[in-house]
Amino acid sequence: MRQSSPATQRPPARDRRLRGLLRLAGYLKPYWRQALVAAVALIVAAAGVLAIGQGLRLVIDQGFANGTAAALDRALLLTAGVVLVLAVASAMRFYWVMWLGERMAADLRQDVFNRLVALEPGFYARNGTAEIQSRMTTDTALLQSVLGSTFSMALRNSLLLTGTLVMLVVTSPGLTGLVIVGIPLVVAPMLIYGRRVRRLSRLSQDRIADVGSYASETLGGIETVQAFVHEPIDRGVFRERVESAFAIGVQRIRQRAGLNAVALLLAFGGVAFVLWRGGHAVLAGTMTAGELSAFIFYAVLAAGAVGVLSEVAGELFRASGAAERLFELLDTEPAIRPPDEPQPLSDPIRGEVKLQDVGFCYPNREDQPALQGLDLQVRCGETLALVGPSGAGKSTLMALLLRFYDPSAGRILFDGVDLRDLDPQSLRRCMALVAQTPVLFTGTVRENIRFGDPDASPAMIESVAEAAHCREFVDALPQGLDTDIGPAGVQLSGGQRQRIAIARALLRDPALLLLDEATSSLDAESEQQVQAALGHLMAGRTSIVIAHRLATVRDADRIAVLDHGCLRAIGTHDQLLARDRLYAHLAALQFNDGRDADHGELPRPAAGPAAGHA
Numbered sequence: 230m231r232q233s234s235p236a237t238q239r240p241p242a243r244d245r246r247l248r249g250l251l252r253l254a255g256y257l258k259p260y261w262r263q264a265l266v267a268a269v270a271l272i273v274a275a276a277g278v279l280a281i282g283q284g285l286r287l288v289i290d291q292g293f294a295n296g297t298a299a300a301l302d303r304a305l306l307l308t309a310g311v312v313l314v315l316a317v318a319s320a321m322r323f324y325w326v327m328w329l330g331e332r333m334a335a336d337l338r339q340d341v342f343n344r345l346v347a348l349e350p351g352f353y354a355r356n357g358t359a360e361i362q363s364r365m366t367t368d369t370a371l372l373q374s375v376l377g378s379t380f381s382m383a384l385r386n387s388l389l390l391t392g393t394l395v396m397l398v399v400t401s402p403g404l405t406g407l408v409i410v411g412i413p414l415v416v417a418p419m420l421i422y423g424r425r426v427r428r429l430s431r432l433s434q435d436r437i438a439d440v441g442s443y444a445s446e447t448l449g450g451i452e453t454v455q456a457f458v459h460e461p462i463d464r465g466v467f468r469e470r471v472e473s474a475f476a477i478g479v480q481r482i483r484q485r486a487g488l489n490a491v492a493l494l495l496a497f498g499g500v501a502f503v504l505w506r507g508g509h510a511v512l513a514g515t516m517t518a519g520e521l522s523a524f525i526f527y528a529v530l531a532a533g534a535v536g537v538l539s540e541v542a543g544e545l546f547r548a549s550g551a552a553e554r555l556f557e558l559l560d561t562e563p564a565i566r567p568p569d570e571p572q573p574l575s576d577p578i579r580g581e582v583k584l585q586d587v588g589f590c591y592p593n594r595e596d597q598p599a600l601q602g603l604d605l606q607v608r609c610g611e612t613l614a615l616v617g618p619s620g621a622g623k624s625t626l627m628a629l630l631l632r633f634y635d636p637s638a639g640r641i642l643f644d645g646v647d648l649r650d651l652d653p654q655s656l657r658r659c660m661a662l663v664a665q666t667p668v669l670f671t672g673t674v675r676e677n678i679r680f681g682d683p684d685a686s687p688a689m690i691e692s693v694a695e696a697a698h699c700r701e702f703v704d705a706l707p708q709g710l711d712t713d714i715g716p717a718g719v720q721l722s723g724g725q726r727q728r729i730a731i732a733r734a735l736l737r738d739p740a741l742l743l744l745d746e747a748t749s750s751l752d753a754e755s756e757q758q759v760q761a762a763l764g765h766l767m768a769g770r771t772s773i774v775i776a777h778r779l780a781t782v783r784d785a786d787r788i789a790v791l792d793h794g795c796l797r798a799i800g801t802h803d804q805l806l807a808r809d810r811l812y813a814h815l816a817a818l819q820f821n822d823g824r825d826a827d828h829g830e831l832p833r834p835a836a837g838p839a840a841g842h843a
């Protein structure tokens with residue numbers, strides 16, 4: 230039933246590696262001061278750890294070997310001083326590296342959201358809103374954890390590894406040869422395993438995104454799911470997806486477990502070997518006991534660092550994959566962009582619309598035009614009703630007017646200017662959309678109305694609530710306008726939600742009103758109130774209405790009959806009754822239905838040629 234879909238085209242896997250994380254470095258730029266402090270703390274802390282090895286050598290060679298208590302005290306005091314510096318530097322490193330990680334993750338999250346809200350609805354139609362949403366949530370959460378802690382571990386251990394290698398050479402060049410030979414033996418399997426882990430990580434992330442999007446789609450439509458008793462099927466499909474994600478997860482964990490075992494075995498096997506060779510050197514008198522202790526200390530540190538690096542490498546690769554996926558989203562250019570030099574809107578704005586030979590195909594249906602050869606003019610202050618069977622292209626026309634898509638042919642003019650020459654945001658500021666199913670957001674009634682104009686004064690909100698007939702139900706709510714209406718306004722009835730949507734549009738005071746009537750779900754009384762609210766909203770402004778009710782059709786200045794994406798006829802109700810067979814058919818169905826024409830709904834015969842031209 231529901232498919233997962235890749236959000237964007239991905240580059241080939243072969244040159245991915247840590248590219249995603251490298252690109253994240255750009256996010257450090259504004260915080261270079263903090264990064265500098267973190268780097269200094271990191272270096273001082275690593276130097277502190279390395280100095281402890283020297284402290285150990287002094288304690289053993291000067292304290293124990295020479296047998297003087299004063300030398301032992303001095304050596305221990307020095308070591309204690311080093312430990313104090315180490316503690317302070319470690320705390321600073323921890324704080325600033327974590328701070329940078331959290332800061333970068335927050336900035337990235339904000340950037341991704343900023344880009345996502347700029348992408349046109351067509352992008353979400355292609356890629357699935359739930360998939361994109363889950364990608365944003367899981368990938369940024371992964372990055373946050375990796376940037377906050379894993380990355381810091383990787384950095385610290387890389388530095389320690391480098392430092393310990395230097396100290397190993399300083400302490401005993403001869404023995405270091407052994408370690409140097411041993412390190413590639415440790416690193417090679419790590420790289421081989423790392424590559425496998427990375428591939429599986431990516432796959433695992435994809436599967437988890439699948440699980441997330443399935444869950445959010447099911448829960449989002451919980452009423453439909455339960456009404457159709459679809460739960461057992463959803464549980465089954467979800468189980469399959471979860472199990473598939475689990476199977477990939479287990480493969481990844483198996484590889485990582487193997488990676489850890491091999492890395493640790495090789496590293497500590499190497500240490501044992503060095504201890505054996507070094508022990509013989511001390512016995513032969515070519516090395517002091519202190520030097521051997523320091524050497525072992527550094528070798529263990531190096532092995533530990535390699536162990537940690539092998540452990541976090543997989544995590545870093547996983548994060549790199551996540552970063553790349555987020556950058557793919559960030560790199561997705563909106564298809565609808567303002568022109569380089571947008572033309573100004575007419576002053577005053579009249580709200581006139583002209584369509585010239587407009588054709589349009591949805592991107593994924595190039596062979597099926599949703600609109601074709603459409604010529605239409607809507608004059609200032611006019612109400613134009615759009616009627617036609619389902620699938621005729623009415624909603625598509627609205628989407629083009631809002632410039633969610635650009636026409637594939639012809640052009641649309643707003644007050645005489647091609648929509649493509651206007652800044653889409655300035656254009657949309659002149660319009661208000663009242664959708665068939667009003668979309669409200671979590672918050673109070675007041676906040677939902679204010680959505681129409683964030684700067685509106687309380688008095689303006691009161692006044693539009695009154696005009697949209699919201700008062701009737703708002704006054705009965707526990708906190709009036711400040712009552713919480715639940716996510717998407719679920720605590721209100723359809724008619725109440727509709728009236729809030731109308732109040733929101735009234736507050737916007739648009740030059741052009743786009744209205745997709747929703748009256749089918751309302752009872753007569755509610756419909757009357759919505760109708761009255763609409764009366765206020767439409768008075769004196771250009772309105773394009775997808776009409777489902779005869780009352781609207783009759784009151785409209787003109788009616789455009791659309792069929793199969795073409796303008797079939799245009800005129801007044803009476804003209805069309807006499808002239809157009811489809812319109813007459815729709816109207817006849819209405820009257821024969823025996824419903825009150827003033828409140829009845831204009832029926833929509835099933836799509837298809839037979840229905841359209843009966």
Ligand SMILES: Nc1ncnc2c1ncn2[C@@H]1O[C@H](COP(=O)(O)OP(=O)(O)OP(=O)(O)O)[C@@H](O)[C@H]1O
Pocket residue numbers: 354591592593594599617618619620621622623624625626833
């Ligand atoms: N996002 C989309 N991608 C591809 N095709 C689409 C998309 N949205 C709509 N269509 C197709 O475009 C055509 C016109 O659809 P549209 O929604 O504009 O019709 P409508 O007249 O508003 O129908 P209704 O009255 O049922 O809402 C239909 O054939 C529909 O299947």
